[in-house]
Amino acid sequence: MNSTYRRLFAFASLYTNRVLIALAFAGCAQHSDLPSYGSITTVDRVSDLILSAPHGNYDTYTGDMVQEICSVTAYDCLIARGYRTDEHPINVNRPTEGVGVAYSEEQVTGRALAVCDYYRSNVEKIQSEHLRYYIELHGNNRSASAGQLEIATVGIDAARAAQIKQTIDNSLAAHGLSAYTTAMEGIDTIYFKATGAKQFGILATVQTALHIETPWAIRGSASSRAALVAVLKDLMNSL
Numbered sequence: 001m002n003s004t005y006r007r008l009f010a011f012a013s014l015y016t017n018r019v020l021i022a023l024a025f026a027g028c029a030q031h032s033d034l035p036s037y038g039s040i041t042t043v044d045r046v047s048d049l050i051l052s053a054p055h056g057n058y059d060t061y062t063g064d065m066v067q068e069i070c071s072v073t074a075y076d077c078l079i080a081r082g083y084r085t086d087e088h089p090i091n092v093n094r095p096t097e098g099v100g101v102a103y104s105e106e107q108v109t110g111r112a113l114a115v116c117d118y119y120r121s122n123v124e125k126i127q128s129e130h131l132r133y134y135i136e137l138h139g140n141n142r143s144a145s146a147g148q149l150e151i152a153t154v155g156i157d158a159a160r161a162a163q164i165k166q167t168i169d170n171s172l173a174a175h176g177l178s179a180y181t182t183a184m185e186g187i188d189t190i191y192f193k194a195t196g197a198k199q200f201g202i203l204a205t206v207q208t209a210l211h212i213e214t215p216w217a218i219r220g221s222a223s224s225r226a227a228l229v230a231v232l233k234d235l236m237n238s239l
C-alpha cells in the first residue's frame with residue numbers, strides 16, 4: 001500500500017458508509033479527480049500553530065483575513081480557495097460533499113477524497129513536529145448564530161475553553177465588537193460542531209484544534225472585519 005493509499009484508507013476507514021467508500025476509494029487513487037478550479041496556498045514558518053481557511057472564498061473574506069493575519073504574525077498558514085462552490089460543495093477538510101446537510105448525509109466522492117488528501121498533505125507539509133494548535137477560520141450567515149463566534153474544539157478541556165472564551169470576549173470588547181460574544185464547545189451550546197471533520201476529516205488527525213465560525217454580521221463590513229482580524233491575532237498570540 002503506497003502512502004497515498006494509506007492516507008485515503010485512514011480517512012475511508014473512519015467513514016461509516018462502506019459502499020460509498022468502496023466507490024470513492026476506487027475513483028481517486030491517482031489524484032486524477034483533483035479539480036483544476038481550486039487552489040491551496042501555504043506559508044511555512046518555524047511555528048507550532050497553523051491557521052487555515054479551508055473555504056477561503058466560499059466563507060466570504062475568511063481567506064483574505066487569514067492572509068492578513070499571516071502577513072503580520074509568524075505562524076504557519078494555509079488558504080484553500082475555490083474547491084467549495086454552490087455547484088460542487090466539496091468540504092475540503094473532510095472527504096465529502098454537501099453543505100447545509102447533517103454530516104451523516106454528506107457524500108463521499110472521488111474529487112472530495114482527492115481534495116481532502118491534497119489539503120491534508122499541505123497541512124503535513126507545513127506543520128512542525130509538535131503541532132500545538134491547528135486552527136480553522138470559517139464564516140456563516142446563520143441568523144441564530146449572528147451574535148457570536150462559535151468555536152468547536154478538539155483536545156481542550158472545560159477550564160482551558162473558559163480561558164480562551166474570556167480572552168476572545170475581552171478582545172472583542174477592546175476592538176469595538178462588544179455586541180458579540182463567544183460560544184465555546186464544552187461550556188456553551190453551539191450549532192457548528194464540525195462533527196464531520198472530527199469524525200472522518202482533518203480534525204480526527206490533530207491533537208488540539210479550534211474550529212472558529214464567524215458571523216456575516218462581522219465579516220460583512222470592512223471596519224468590523226478589521227477588528228475581527230485584530231481579535232484573531234490577539235487570540236493566536238495568547239495560545
Ligand SMILES: [Zn+2]
Nearest residue numbers: 055059138139
Ligand atoms: Zn467553512
